[in-house]
Amino acid sequence: MGTKRSLNDHELESSAKKTAGHWSKGLLSSMEDPELKVEEDDTTVVIKDKYPKAEVHYLILPKEDISDMSKLQKRHLPLLKNMFAIGERIMEENPNREIRLGFHAVASMSRLHMHVISQDFNSKCLKTKRHWNSFTSSYFVPASSIIAELEKNGCIKRMASKTAESLLATPLKCHKCSLEPKTMPQLKTHLMTHFKKSGCT
Template structure:
């Protein structure tokens, strides 16, 4: 004889919570008991807060690959290279044109204050800076010459509005090389020695913090022309990046109001390129 299941019996499926939905004839007691016996779903533990990103010391060696394998990069990244130096476009520019000069010699792992005490090395760096400064100046002229009053005669020849001189030489126009600054940070952010060669405008989407601006607008930035530094030069001990921000062009003091400074820099950029 077949075994009969009691009307109030709980099947294994019901205990496990896998039984089909009860019909309308199922008793309320049975449904309540099923709910009571069903395994309780544990509340999901709270999501852990993301750990603060630790500064990876290896990031300070980020220039190493440019020094070791410059030939593997496109011309949009590596501008030129030789046996002693590599010139690249900065990955996070703090001006509209921002390049880096990297030595490939034994000086590459030295702090610039020490490396530039070597007269022969400093002379070689200055020669390369002059070369890179001219490249940056030419890029500025290409980009902003059409906006510059000083370049109007040159632009008219280029546009065919005026006949060129008999010798075919273009009007000199604005000296864009003078719109380029070159130097190092008193406390470099990278392990490998690098010289910043950049336009003076400090106009870039990558300029996002007060320290970004002040690292190129205070004595924290040491011009290459000032080397070798005297042993008692205060810049050897760094500089406070939390000081007030002052416009590089007009000197207006913006205190710690970076957003206001950024707005101002955009206006100054337009005026600067019109000169």
């Protein structure tokens, strides 16, 4: 599938002029942005998502130039396990939040990146059904599943474009209950009822 401006991860239209090349390459500049960079080690960089879709939303990226999951090989397992360990540490640092670690099946941004994202989805940047479905459907692939697939098969099978588009177009549904709101504003208002109860707003 070609990249589309509506395919979540980041809405870089507004900053495209500030980044070299196509907007989909924006993560490369974000990795060097001192306002976004959180930490780094020999193989990875952790940044704040420039357009966070939840109260906690980080991206963990490899320093190696890996464009997407389809380029992963077995030799990348130590890298992925390190990324996973960093994500788990962030989870431990936020004990009162439900946090998931994973990858978009068909990422719009050109650099492999693992999302570390809390499940409150309390963000003004969460605007569209595609945003929502990209994190709450099977379009969002758990990091543990990617590691297991790479260990077993030595590669990651890319999700078919039709499947990906179907997941992103799924009707809205709360990820905590059976409610199926008609609009994003209705969904976001409803989400607050869950997270006020849990004390995680």
